[in-house]
């Protein structure tokens with residue numbers, strides 16, 4: 001050790017060497033950092049950016065189109081749309097609003113599920129807990145409730161606009177039928193959710209509602225020709241819906257599973273088909289050029 | 299007691315009733331919007347029909363047009379920013395609503411304490427209202443099924459090729475009237491009656507009339523056969539002896555067929571008369587297949603049956619038009 005130390009004293013110093021190297025390295029690093037800081041002004045050139053987005057976001061028509069087509073969520077849209085079809089005045093945005101509300105409902109609904117047990121002992125208390133103790137619990141519950149009402153309104157208005165603009169006509173007949181089923185599913189979603197707080201409101205609404213099922217022809221214990229086919233309160237459709245002869249624990253569990261799992265799944269599949277068919281049927285129907293009577297082949 | 303504005307306010311401001319109150323504003327607005335667009339297109343159609351030369355070159359929409367504009371726009375950003383805007387507006391509305399009004403929560407469910415009135419959520423009040431006029435199997439099962447199937451049948455029975463993808467009134471008068479009657483004049487009116495008019499015991503309360511849970515209504519409804527005094531005496535003479543005790547029931551059952559058939563014929567004639575009114579509708583009508591025509595008649599006759607029965611009940615207090623041991627209408 002001592003020897004080496006002596007040597008370094010006589011030659012150009014080891015320390016000097018290190019100092020020089022450090023200075024060089026410092027200059028190189030600063031230069032590089034400055035250079036790369038410059039590059040950050042163009043984030044779309046970075047590897048990270050390209051890894052995520054795959055394409056440049058600039059005003060090139062090609063890239064504009066790719067920004068839609070290359071994105072899982074956006075490619076539900078075509079790259080280009082009829083210029084007048086983007087007007088609120090034609091579609092009222094109602095189909096899109098319905099879909100957006102569905103997403104809001106899934107989101108708030110999943111959060112509610114963290115706090116809710118579908119049992120007679122806990123369900124009502126969970127709602128009280130949500131309203132009084134869970135941070136933003138009341139807001140969460142309100143948003144879920146009102147979004148559900150808004151979705152019913154939006155579905156009806158969407159159907160109304162599709163009818164008024166004649167958009168159910170060829171080739172969109174089938175998509176109209178899918179839409180009708182979606183409307184029914186929306187109403188069923190709302191209705192099954194009504195029972196879940198396990199309060200008087202839901203209990204009696206569901207009691208009134210399922211009492212009608214008793215009267216189903218053939219399948220209900222009080223419906224036309226039901227008793228003749230051997231239907232009674234313990235084997236008819238109402239029993240199947242409620243999992244019992246009265247609205248009780250089993251009904252709560254059934255409503256919960258229909259509401260949180262089965263119907264949302266079925267509705268999602270139908271929505272997928274609905275959107276697919278909008279595209280396959282040639283995109284939004286209009287506003288199409290008006291036709292004249294003399295041009296029809298009637 | 300009338301003039302109870304507080305009662306009216308209580309009904310309107312019930313949190314779960316807000317949507318239908320909102321619908322009473324939205325539906326007229328969107329009806330106006332649709333007609334606003336439709337009438338503008340109708341004027342254009344009239345102009346083009348009067349000027350074949352123009353019809354050949356015209357761009358055929360009422361929207362601003364410039365031949366140098368591209369026909370299509372990029373989805374990003376021109377459509378997406380509108381969707382984002384719509385989502386933002388809806389989010390704001392939802393937030394304000396959720397911050398100002400709490401979702402209702404009643405007492406815990408209790409099978410021994412009946413809610414009065416026990417009402418379904420607003421969007422099902424149309425069906426619950428129907429329960430007042432029809433037996434449960436009709437109101438709760440047949441009517442919803444017919445509504446769903448009927449809606450799905452619309453594209454297949456509407457044989458009119460005009461008005462595909464643009465708003466128009468002139469070219470689709472019958473279709474539009476049918477839908478407005480079905481959706482607004484029947485469905486939404488029933489929902490509104492169920493919401494605003496029905497009080498305790500699901501009885502009829504005029505707006506501003508105080509709800510009274512102790513009110514008793516005397517049931518003065520009669521069947522149509524009672525009004526006509528059908529008692530089976532005549533029938534008893536011709537029936538075999540074993541059936542004689544049943545004579546009243548059989549007579550009623552047979553009698554009920556008459557008004558049903560008469561209604562069916564009158565309604566069918568009415569629909570036929572409407573279909574034959576203009577040259578164009580006559581042409582479409584003739585083009586329809588037999589299945590289309592029959593389906594259309596069945597659904598329209600059934601749809602019109604609802605307001606007729608409701609009218610008979612509310613004005614003439616008639617309960618059943620046709621009563622049989624198995625079902626009654």
Ligand code: HEM
Nearest residue numbers: 091095096098099159162167175176179180182183284285
């Ligand atoms: C959960 C419910 C529904 C969702 C999320 C939904 C969503 C959509 C969306 C996003 C569109 C694109 C155009 C627009 O926004 O207007 C659309 C179009 C359409 N919808 Fe729906 N819809 C639903 C229910 C219905 C109902 C109840 C009907 C009719 C009974 C219907 C019939 C149609 C038809 C025929 C089209 C094509 C319209 C055109 O090309 O102009 N949909 N739907």
